[in-house]
Amino acid sequence: xxxxxxxxxxxxxxxxxxxxxxxxxxxxxxxxxxxxxxxxxxxxxxxxxxxxxxxxxxxxxxxxxxxxxxxxxxxxxxxxxxxxxxxxxxxxxxxxxxxxxxxxxxxxxxxxxxxxxxxxxxxxxxxxxxxxxxxxxxxxxxxxxxxxxxxxxxxxxxxxxxxxxxxxxxxxxxxxxxxxxxxxxxxxxxxxxxxxxxxxxxxxxxxxxxxxxxxxxxxxxxxxxxxxxxxxxxxxxxxxxxxxxxxxxxxxxxxxxxxxxxxxxxxxxxxxxxxxxxxxx
Numbered sequence: 158x159x160x161x162x163x164x165x166x167x168x169x170x171x172x173x174x175x176x177x178x179x180x181x182x183x184x185x186x187x188x189x190x191x192x193x194x195x196x197x198x199x200x201x202x203x204x205x206x207x208x209x210x211x212x213x214x215x216x217x218x219x220x221x222x223x224x225x226x227x228x229x230x231x232x233x234x235x236x237x238x239x240x241x242x243x244x245x246x247x248x249x250x251x252x253x254x255x256x257x258x259x260x261x262x263x264x265x266x267x268x269x270x271x272x273x274x275x276x277x278x279x280x281x282x283x284x285x286x287x288x289x290x291x292x293x294x295x296x297x298x299x300x301x302x303x304x305x306x307x308x309x310x311x312x313x314x315x316x317x318x319x320x321x322x323x324x325x326x327x328x329x330x331x332x333x334x335x336x337x338x339x340x341x342x343x344x345x346x347x348x349x350x351x352x353x354x355x356x357x358x359x360x361x362x363x364x365x366x367x368x369x370x371x372x373x374x375x376x377x378x379x380x381x382x383x384x385x386x387x388x389x390x391x392x393x394x395x396x397x398x399x400x401x402x403x404x405x406x407x408x409x410x411x412x413x414x415x416x417x418x419x420x421x422x423x424x425x426x427x428x429x430x431x432x433x434x435x436x437x438x
Contacts, residue, residue: 160283160346163220163228163242168209168235178202208240217282218244229282247286251278251350256301258356263323264312268360271323273304275338276351284346292345299341300352307337313359323357330354391418 178198185195211234212218218230220242230236231249238244254275263269277296279285285292308323311330315322321329334352342349395411 158226158283158287160281161226161228163218163230163238165230165232165236165238168211168237171205171237172209172235175202175205204240205237206240208237208242209235210238210244211235215249217247217249217279219247219282219286220244226283226287245286247279247282249279249282251276254296254300255355256297256304259301259305259308260360261305261308263308264310267313268362269308269313269323270356270358270360271304271308271354272356273300273334274351274353274355275300275349277342277347277349279346280348281346284344289345292347295345296342296347299345300338303337303341304334307334313357323354327354387418391415394418 179202182195182199182202185192210218212230212232214233216231216233218236220227220230220238222239222242227242230238230244254277256273256275258270258272260268260270275296279292289295307330310333312320312322313324315325323330331351331353334354335349338352339349391414395414
């Protein structure tokens, strides 16, 4: 069932017409001229009054007639329609939904806690009212279900190359989450404007172990950078000694120099220098 425009006209024009009709009826009654036309005008005037309704900005009225959907009115202001139409108010305003913190397993099976914030609004009023029993409850349940399904598709941390992870790729994860939720809510006439992870953490039972793992990964990365820099500095030192013909070193002395430089450059603590007061050999 798709939304369609319902019948309604400007209520102010109808109101003026009813005022004129009331004046006419009053004048005829004052003169004692109670004719058939006067009675008919009076009946139509009274019957038309229930047809007035007000539509607020970003609001819609879904109308039915003896159980059949006859259309939706979105034009703001005072409107008038056939009095027999039953009208149900539905908001078109943008809304926020924040899920509860859920415990799920990521792609690698690690238990994590995750929650999301979804920004949404009603796009098709007919589907929202008639396709689902309660669209507010539907949005809540389906959003949490989509978040759970999305969380098990990605790892918490990035361990391999350009692998997309929940913590390191918020933009890509957000786009995937929007797509997942929109596919589930489309049948309810809901449009998802934004969906982002609002809470992400390892579950308490493995948080300490994963923190140690992250620290170890950071130490390894830092060591790798230090070693790369130290090797470059040693290479530069040997090249400059050779180019400027400062000293001739045999292979054994070069190995000793390389060893000493790497110890100095890669050590966690400052080294104590030993001054050679004798000959080089």
